[in-house]
Amino acid sequence: MKIIALIAVILAGGMLIYAGQDLPAFGDPESPAYQHPIIEHYITHAETESGVGNIVTALLANYRGYDTLGEVTVIFTAGMTVILLLRRREI
């Protein structure tokens, strides 16, 4: 198992390093992620469209609120599972 693990890890690590050469530089304001028009939109419109000054909050609760619903579902599922597994009484 250790050998398999090592091979897998080396393969994955190799892939990561290989890809790392073309990743945008750290803190690069020219990176595609930052240059995409949606960022501009979020920064300029977050407050008017969402009413909060914190853009992360605006994104979390408004633009990508649906992800947050999913997130809540994940917590609910996990809670349900834990109850299911650990509670001894009939549920």
Add this chain to the structure above:
Amino acid sequence: MAIETVHSITPALAVLVSMVASVLILAFGKYPNIREGWTFVAAFIKFSLVISMLPLILEGKVITYTVIEMLPNLPIAFKVDAFGILFAITSSFLWIFVSSYSIGYMRTLKEHAQTRYYFCFAIALSSAIGIAFSANLVTLFLFYELLTISTYPLVAHTETSEAISSGRKYLTYLMISGISLLFSILVVYHYTGTTEFSFSGIAGLETLPRTTLYILFITFMVGCAKAAFMPLHAWLPAAMVAPTPVSALLHAVAVVKAGVFTAIRVILYVFGIDLMEISGLWLYMAYFVSITIILASIFAMTQDNLKKRLAYSTVSQLSYVVLGAVLITQHGITGGMLHIPYHGFMKITLFMCAGALIVTAKKENISDMNGIARQMPITMLAFTVGALGMIGMPPAGGYITKWYLLLGAAELDNMILIGVLLISAVLNAAYFFPVIYVAFFKKPDKELTYKEAPLTMLVPLTLTAIISIIIGIWPDAPGMFLDIVNIAVANVTGGGI
């Protein structure tokens, strides 16, 4: 030659009848008389439906019916032509006899699981008719597989470990061959875009490279393992553990006939006479089946078990059918096609006699049958008729097909094939005459009193023996098999009747 087509649902109904019957058989499983009644009703309806199509076919027309377009360009469709109806008449007619015989056999031996038996029997018959009426390779494959599956429980009927292992063997051979057939169909479809049978062969195959064509032909013939060509014949003697009516079904009515039927369909309706001739495949195939004819006859001589001897005889006789088709002369094909019903009638007589011996005298081995004719004269007379037919002697029909085959071989001036036919006739005699001799002329070990099989068994075997004689004496009566075969041959050779 333009061929008029008629659209009619009758072929689909003919296939469906026994499907419906099988459901009814299941439903009435607890009432043996009603259950078997359904079998009879279905057998008669099926036969009349098949016969009702005969006049149109004799007029040279073709009946078509498309059930559904299963996949685009891949319909499940029926097409009744002369060759198809030849096989359909044989099967559906013989089913009536086998049904009656089954009832006698199964009740006398008090076999278990009779509902399953009749159910599978009905499905197998549907499949056989389905094969006969298939308009394309895919429909044929569908029923071909259905036939394999539905006959497996029949072969393994007794559920002993021997039966199960024979059943497995049966299934293994036929499933592998089915896969091979599927592969061939795929290839044909890939290269030509169709799988529909055509009187002159499927157009487009002739453009294939020669090697591909040969490989395709080989995979097709492996796919026809139901026809029991020699290296692929082992399932047939193994399947003899089944009850005798099942053997009759396998040998005379459905399974092996479906095999040779498919082989001829492939040879004449997929490849076509021209392609067979150009590629030289006909000659290789003729030599190949000749080996089977001779070897199987020799094997038959060594068997003491009567049913096994008959099984090897079938292996040998089936190759006659294919030999006739690959002779690709008018006479040869006539002989080959005609051998399907003729062999059916004669072999079913022989098997029913063998079954009657098992049921009444409890005898399976030829060496135990000394003087058995004194106990069962009618049975043994019928047996003699069938055996004479097999050898190729009048009055039974066998001599006619052999005559046509010989004519075909003579037309080609091929001394080897003529020799094969003659030698095999001698060999046939060599393994059938001892049975007749033992039964009629050897002194019984102990005194035997007259005791025939029950009427439900005796009547059918007598009738088939009589029919074997009739088709031998008046082969060319209007509407008889020879008439149908002539039309079929005219279709594929493109000539007049």
Add this chain to the structure above:
Amino acid sequence: MSGIIEIIFAEFNYWIYVTLMMIGFYAMIAKKNLIKKVIGANIFQTAIFLFYISLAEVKGGTAPILLHGHDGADAAHKAVSEVIYVNPLPHVLILTAIVVAVSTTAVALALIIKIYEEYGSLEEDVILAYRRQLQPEFSEHARQKQEGEQ
């Protein structure tokens, strides 16, 4: 090759999470102890979070909270044009992903408790051996042994 050397010196953050990822991944596959596997999974996931967060960084950027308090719309526009904010999107994504990771860990730990109750061990080998029923009473035995060690 020069690309890689450049990364080694310039992109130290990248090396940190690549290393973490490999450590976590290795632990998930190779470790026999179930808790260690879960820890490995957490390290793996954390490394990915770091990767996302480092994507968000912009040189000279500040947290993506508009710098104006409650002064009204005019001020907001002014602030927006002057200040560089870091990319807010990866933060959002990773907030979600963290919750997912925590939930997965919770389920994993609950499962581990169940496994321990059943087999009396958290070592994969022991569980496997028990499941193969080499020693039917192994579970009880292993439990006593572990209690003794404590």
Add this chain to the structure above:
Amino acid sequence: MTGFDLITDHLPVLTVVIPLMAGFLTPIVGWIDRKLCWYWVMLTMFAVLLMTSSNLYTVITSGTIHYHLGGWTPPIGIEYVIDLLNGFVCLIIAFIGLMVGIYSIESIKKELPNKIIPFYSIFLLLITGLMGMTITGDIFNFYVFLEISSLTAYALIAMGDRGDGVVASFNYLIMGTVAASFILLGIGYLYAVTGSLNIADMQGLLPSIYDNKVVLAALAFFMVGFSIKVGLFPLHAWLPDAYTHAPSAASALIAGLMTKVGAYAMIRFMFSVFTPEFVIDMTRMAEILTWAAALAIVVGSVLAIAQSDIKRMLAYSSISQIGYILLGVGLANVIGMQGGLLHILNHSLMKCALFLVAGAIFYRTGIRNLHQFQGLGKKMPVTTTVFLIAALSMIGVPGTVGFTSKWYLALGSINAGQWIFVIVILVSSLLNIVYFWRVFDNIWFGHPHEVEHIKRDEAPLSMLIPMVLLAVLCIFFGLFAYYPLHYVLEPLSNALLGIGVLP
């Protein structure tokens, strides 16, 4: 009518939100009366089935549906896109979900008598997760739903056989986490180089940077991640245990759906996030996939022969069947693709039916070892007939669904010039015969050792109905494969391969 219009406008999101909300509410419903849970689930699943059918109908008649969640235009907010591919998969999810739902009432009562409420809650959440994964047009949203479906699957499996189920669930959790992490990493990579999370937007941005190493790495991580999720051969280790030890209903649900949705996701990422040129020509990923799939087909079948637990046998058979789907996808020609996509439907029907049968047999007799199945044919005739039909389908007998997909896959292989795959497909059919026929022999021909006379003791009606329905559909779609092919799969395959455009 306005109220109705309101609903029809929001159907895409409702297909996900309704089971989600119903899942949240199930504990409350169960608190009122435990028995209500099942009716609640039935109501929900029926509604979902109606909605997904309506969605697919809309897609077929008037083209792809775009739904903007919260009204935000796509790259800004999250978007739901329903095209032929996910409309088709959603319908399968809803249908199989409904079938398993009907079936579950009796089997859960017997197997998990005191976990009814969490079971149904998690059941609905699993459907939510799968629906969300399928329907979404945003890759991060995809990840979130992937985790919902994974967590619920862990929970369902953990409910199974005492001890074994928990261990299987844990192993699955570790493998699933690796897979999900790889997928998350791939999403991060794609985000880093494109700045977008929207699938359509991303597909527009990616082609200009295909020479970027990050894109290749992202594809590799996705492929590995999804291969684990679908249980493609060398990465299948979690699957047999998980399928074997889950409760019967859960096995059927997970086997019928989880891997199929994984396969869907793989197709979506290969052909909608990336483009066919990249996957087929530039990286040859499709070709690698076909070889892995061919290996999976053979190895899965061979391993299935060695099993004596029926559920484990079916699990290994799943490994081989998933190979068919991916083989068709990897062949990357229109015919092969149709075969692969058709097999998503076909395999869901067959495998779900088989697992339901295994569950029904277990329900009545408590037997899972197929060497003890003697005489079952007389005891449970309907159940065993369903088994026969589904198994013949798996073998690929014409007239059943298995034949149509194999036919297309084989033709696709020939078209791609890969004769070896034709042989692989045919050989695997033979292997299927081998392992299914052992079961047939036992069911119909074996003699039970203890009792001479077997009383007829069929599974309850609520179990029979879904099984029989699935068996009927196995035959129906075998004979009428024309409909899914003509209306969905043919235009879809063309569109995926970039030959035509979706309506």
